Amino acid sequence: MRIGVLGGGQLGRMLALAGYPLGLEFVFYDHNPQACASGLGTFISGEFNDMRRLTELAQQVDVVTVEFENIPVTALEHLAQTVPVYPSPQAVSAAQDRLGEKKLFASLGIQTPDFYAVDSAESLTDASSRHGDTLIVKSRRFGYDGKGQLPLTTASEANGVWTTLGGVPLIAEQRIPFHREVSIIAVRSRSGSMGFYPLTENLHKHGMLERSQASIADPLQTLAQDYVQRVMQALDYVGVLAFEFFDCDGELVANEIAPRVHNSGHWTIEGAVTSQFENHLRAILDWPLGMTSTRADCVMYNVIGELPDPAMILNVPGAHLHYYGKAPRPGRKLGHVTLCDPSAEEIRTLESLLPERN
Ligand code: ATP
Ligand code: MG
Numbered sequence: 001m002r003i004g005v006l007g008g009g010q011l012g013r014m015l016a017l018a019g020y021p022l023g024l025e026f027v028f029y030d031h032n033p034q035a036c037a038s039g040l041g042t043f044i045s046g047e048f049n050d051m052r053r054l055t056e057l058a059q060q061v062d063v064v065t066v067e068f069e070n071i072p073v074t075a076l077e078h079l080a081q082t083v084p085v086y087p088s089p090q091a092v093s094a095a096q097d098r099l100g101e102k103k104l105f106a107s108l109g110i111q112t113p114d115f116y117a118v119d120s121a122e123s124l125t126d127a128s129s130r131h132g133d134t135l136i137v138k139s140r141r142f143g144y145d146g147k148g149q150l151p152l153t154t155a156s157e158a159n160g161v162w163t164t165l166g167g168v169p170l171i172a173e174q175r176i177p178f179h180r181e182v183s184i185i186a187v188r189s190r191s192g193s194m195g196f197y198p199l200t201e202n203l204h205k206h207g208m209l210e211r212s213q214a215s216i217a218d219p220l221q222t223l224a225q226d227y228v229q230r231v232m233q234a235l236d237y238v239g240v241l242a243f244e245f246f247d248c249d250g251e252l253v254a255n256e257i258a259p260r261v262h263n264s265g266h267w268t269i270e271g272a273v274t275s276q277f278e279n280h281l282r283a284i285l286d287w288p289l290g291m292t293s294t295r296a297d298c299v300m301y302n303v304i305g306e307l308p309d310p311a312m313i314l315n316v317p318g319a320h321l322h323y324y325g326k327a328p329r330p331g332r333k334l335g336h337v338t339l340c341d342p343s344a345e346e347i348r349t350l351e352s353l354l355p356e357r358n
């Protein structure tokens with residue numbers, strides 16, 4: 001079976017690494033021939049509005065999936081005329097617009113921050129006056145790693161925030177005083193069977209994920225599963241779906257969904273019986289899903305900006321190193337390290353080796 005993957009980043013790379021033992025082959029489609037998954041399969045260099053190139057992809061594969069969500073829906077719909085696309089164009093589209101996403105959550109009875117649609121500097125001023133407290137203002141589309149977001153404290157800042165964010169459609173959200181951030185990774189196959197990984201506790205720095213820790217037997221597990229199941233059923237979703245929440249005094253407040261494998265699920269490579277990557281592939285092929293239970297207590301750190309000497313990292317017992325083959329650049333995710341059943345000492349040592357933590 002040949003899997004077409006839209007996007008050639010590290011998530012695509014890890015999908016391929018999980019798929020090879022199953023006998024799968026991969027064709028990556030990305031505009032950047034240097035994309036870090038390009039060496040792991042056949043590579044087609046093309047833009048997402050190049051329908052001829054996309055047709056070439058469709059003709060070479062049995063199923064198409066995405067490794068990042070900002071693929072134009074027109075490209076997904078074009079491909080879907082020739083080959084199955086999972087998650088479906090409609091499902092990916094639902095996760096592309098933060099405003100639509102929040103409305104979907106609310107319609108499914110899932111608690112969200114208060115939110116306001118913003119289409120002009122005036123409507124942002126108005127939202128700020130009505131809300132009367134700090135807002136987090138986000139571009140509706142194309143945000144990642146906290147990019148395209150600014151806090152807004154008083155209405156007098158609205159013009160500046162509107163201009164800095166580029167005069168694009170925005171959502172202004174209540175700032176949630178969370179005591180932790182959690183996410184759930186879930187998977188649903190073409191025939192509707194589902195699996196749920198243990199909740200993961202996430203630490204962000206400057207809006208970017210820095211550390212994830214699986215939280216076994218978390219008191220919010222059942223509620224998170226219920227919420228993600230509602231979304232998957234509403235979207236007739238196929239594949240891995242990640243759902244990020246704020247834990248606010250034991251209440252789950254929805255942040256966002258990602259229609260793909262997710263950084264907060266990287267620990268499942270070593271820490272779960274079946275990784276999120278393998279289960280995504282099983283789901284889109286309608287193969288039986290693998291068990292989502294854990295094999296170890298895991299904590300995962302992103303390697304951001306610089307690449308420490310691999311030998312130093314591997315000197316920490318229980319450390320599993322994943323470098324993505326990307327050139328170092330400040331603020332760029334270059335790899336991750338998962339520690340299985342770590343001691344406090346191992347955690348301290350690893351943290352001291354990671355560049356942008358220090
Ligand atoms: P990523 O790609 O890393 O998931 P993103 O760019 O899609 O991030 P969000 O998840 O919406 O953006 O926001 C990034 C981080 O900013 C959140 O994980 C959280 O730490 C903080 N944040 C976002 N929205 C809010 C909010 N309404 N209240 C409090 N903090 C928030
Ligand atoms: Mg997020």
